[in-house]
Amino acid sequence: MKRLIAGNWKMHGLKAAMAEIEALSGKLTPADLEKSDVLICPPATLLMGLGEQAHNGVALGGQNCHQEEMGAYTGDISAEMLAEAGASYCIVGHSERRAKHGEHDALVRQKADACHRAGITPIICVGESFTDRAQGKAVKVVTSQLWASLPEDHSQVVVAYEPVWAVGSGAIPTLDDIGEVHAALREVAGQNARILYGGSVKPSNAAQILSVPNVHGVLVGGASLKAEEFYGIISA
């Protein structure tokens, strides 16, 4: 299965940041693109401008979408709008949206369905809290999140396992723990889904993480903002 190396810029990136995608696309070799699909999910404000140019194989994605196609939803953006702006993927159910915007599994499922409707691939995020992990409940928590978030037709989904306590903290689970969770997620998601790991991925730990069975790529936050660092992960 071809791996997917995805960057989530979160709420980072004024216009000047568009140069990072240019720098990244300049570094990518045909061999890199043979091995990995490369994706950047910039803020929606940059998507349109970026979507108008080709980036040597770097795909673009949204960080969130509304579940409806259009309507009176001030400030929201639909999956169709992201697709029109050049997105081919969209992150849904990121832990920051679950925690800070009250998004629950049923809504995440609707958003994943909206992505399918718009012809883009949802990246469905799941992950346990520090307490869940400490209490030995990580596998149970993430598999039940995925059951409840997965659209009925999940032949075209990407799943991202992002332990909440590993996001932005510098801490990561052991490789055995990552392997255990990914094997359990594979049971739920089926054989076609790529399952990414996310949470404090850096050039220094990417090769080890990517060598774990059932890990088909990574979803990178902070280390995706600079072309040089992100390329260090792609070439791992």
Ligand SMILES: O=C(CO)COP(=O)(O)O
């Ligand atoms: O949330 C993440 C990607 O979606 C991970 O963020 P960091 O790589 O900064 O830990």
